[in-house]
Amino acid sequence: MESHSINGERQKPQTKALWKVFWILLVITAFEFGVAFGLDADTFKWTKILIFIIMTIVKAYYIVGTFMHLKDEVKTMIWSIILPALFVVWLLVALIIEGGYIGLVRG
Amino acid sequence: MAVAKTSLNPEHLTWKGGTQPLKVGYGKIMMWIFLLSDTFTFSALLISYGLIRFGSPSFKDVVPEMTHKTFELSYKYWPVPEKVFESVPFLHGVSLPLVFVGIMTFILIFSSVTMVLAVEAGHRRDKADVEKWMLWTILGGLTFLGSQAWEWSHFIHGTEHGLVLADGSKVFGANLAVNEYGPVPFADLFFFITGFHGTHVLSGVILNIIIFYNTANGVYEKRGHYEMVEKVGLYWHFVDLVWVFVFTFFYLV
Numbered sequence: 001m002e003s004h005s006i007n008g009e010r011q012k013p014q015t016k017a018l019w020k021v022f023w024i025l026l027v028i029t030a031f032e033f034g035v036a037f038g039l040d041a042d043t044f045k046w047t048k049i050l051i052f053i054i055m056t057i058v059k060a061y062y063i064v065g066t067f068m069h070l071k072d073e074v075k076t077m078i079w080s081i082i083l084p085a086l087f088v089v090w091l092l093v094a095l096i097i098e099g100g101y102i103g104l105v106r107g
Numbered sequence: 108m109a110v111a112k113t114s115l116n117p118e119h120l121t122w123k124g125g126t127q128p129l130k131v132g133y134g135k136i137m138m139w140i141f142l143l144s145d146t147f148t149f150s151a152l153l154i155s156y157g158l159i160r161f162g163s164p165s166f167k168d169v170v171p172e173m174t175h176k177t178f179e180l181s182y183k184y185w186p187v188p189e190k191v192f193e194s195v196p197f198l199h200g201v202s203l204p205l206v207f208v209g210i211m212t213f214i215l216i217f218s219s220v221t222m223v224l225a226v227e228a229g230h231r232r233d234k235a236d237v238e239k240w241m242l243w244t245i246l247g248g249l250t251f252l253g254s255q256a257w258e259w260s261h262f263i264h265g266t267e268h269g270l271v272l273a274d275g276s277k278v279f280g281a282n283l284a285v286n287e288y289g290p291v292p293f294a295d296l297f298f299f300i301t302g303f304h305g306t307h308v309l310s311g312v313i314l315n316i317i318i319f320y321n322t323a324n325g326v327y328e329k330r331g332h333y334e335m336v337e338k339v340g341l342y343w344h345f346v347d348l349v350w351v352f353v354f355t356f357f358y359l360v
Contacts, residue, residue: 088146095157
């Protein structure tokens with residue numbers, strides 16, 4: 001990753017991995033559209049939601065890992081970012097369940 | 108050992124104490140910490156959306172015999188996103204659910220790639236390449252902002268048929284107090300979440316323009332490294348990342 005030129009010569013771009021991630025992100029988004037309109041929303045409601053959430057995490061992995069170069073950082077750095085974010089997932093699940101109960105009380 | 112390591116490092120990667128925690132430059136780690144705090148803010152908005160949505164009746168609760176095919180918008184229950192966002196510029200009256208927001212997603216992913224290509228060119232200290240890819244990134248950002256402006260304008264002005272409210276009055280489009288798509292919080296959350304994201308895109312475009320200006324003036328060439336491109340790149344990718352989540356939780360689910 002660190003490839004500073006010393007003598008100022010023009011180096012060849014190393015962009016193959018970056019374009020690969022671009023195509024992966026594009027294919028995933030296209031796949032999400034396929035699922036959104038291909039699967040019946042009444043029968044497969046939770047299957048669809050599950051697929052969307054997994055695909056979102058896959059996309060986030062590629063964006064953070066490759067585009068933001070988090071994969072190349074030291075382990076402590078990676079965990080300093082990932083761990084606090086994981087606690088947010090807990091809050092999300094807790095408050096969505098809580099939302100269901102609020103709906104029951106209101107309803 | 109730390110001293111020996113420091114002498115091998117370029118100056119911008121050492122902190123004032125001389126060592127380098129986590130092997131990251133000072134500015135870069137501060138950007139990561141800022142982005143983490145920004146993650147909490149966006150999460151708070153999206154979690155509020157989840158809480159309010161699950162706390163509001165769905166159409167199945169109000170009209171049990173209704174399916175997604177026969178779905179109609181009402182103020183009594185939460186709308187199905189593909190019935191709200193189904194318009195595309197220049198194609199008036201044609202129902203194309205989620206197509207426009209798909210195009211916006213593509214634009215943002217593309218501008219993320221051009222940004223990372225600018226960062227890569229910075230590693231090679233290739234001034235012309237950094238300039239080229241920064242320009243593409245700025246263009247992508249501006250296109251996204253323009254698309255969002257259209258999306259907002261359409262959302263605010265609404266459809267021709269509108270929606271009849273409980274008191275018999277008709278409402279067209281949306282504002283913070285009333286809207287034709289569903290319960291009041293639906294439009295409020297749309298404005299807050301996409302608005303807060305749009306503000307981030309706007310500041311990202313401004314930062315990108317500053318980076319382009321400095322690159323063109325040879326500021327980073329003189330400094331000997333292009334780490335500034337990396338730092339702003341981190342911010343720009345984060346904005347793209349947030350959109351990936353907004354796209355899923357607001358438009359798809």
